[in-house]
Amino acid sequence: KNQVEQSPQSLIILEGKNCTLQCNYTVSPFSNLRWYKQDTGRGPVSLTIMTFSENTKSNGRYTATLDADTKQSSLHITASQLSDSASYICVVSDRGSTLGRLYFGRGTQLTVWP
């Protein structure tokens, strides 16, 4: 069964600190992995997208890593800001269909305190 598991479920950090969010998946055959940021009551916004051959990708203070062998990914946020408070969703796409089906994790709810 294709699944995406994220940890921790929620996380509270102080402004300026770093944090790392985890994503494990069982989706096969694997196509790509995306990290989205979803503010409360809004649609997800893409942060990074990585294919099988990529093992790291950065977008400003966000750095995603991918280990396709162990089927794990992480999202590292450096120097956190209050605006980073949001849900971070790991999404894995398969290549077993023309749709490129997306499998969503439940997200990690990050809260940044001043």
Next chain:
Amino acid sequence: EADIYQTPRYLVIGTGKKITLECSQTMGHDKMYWYQQDPGMELHLIHYSYGVNSTEKGDLSSESTVSRIRTEHFPLTLESARPSHTSQYLCASSEGGVGIEAFFGQGTRLTVV
């Protein structure tokens, strides 16, 4: 900023009413999707479309229906709303092909009372 729009953003409606959630994109994308998301839960695909006159059911069974008469427009309709339909509905679109990014609308928060 993605050019995909959903209206209304919030809707509170009585049981038994017919509702249509609007979704429009100006990017010329062939593929469009509707997802349902309950608080703290993952997104579930309820409908998708490969292009004009193409509609398919997603993974999560839904009493809603969709239509795709124009490329840019993918409305979702509930003929008779029930409290169990209370949820957030997210529309997305992509160019097509595996690995292409999906862009999401802001969502419609539906409450059926």
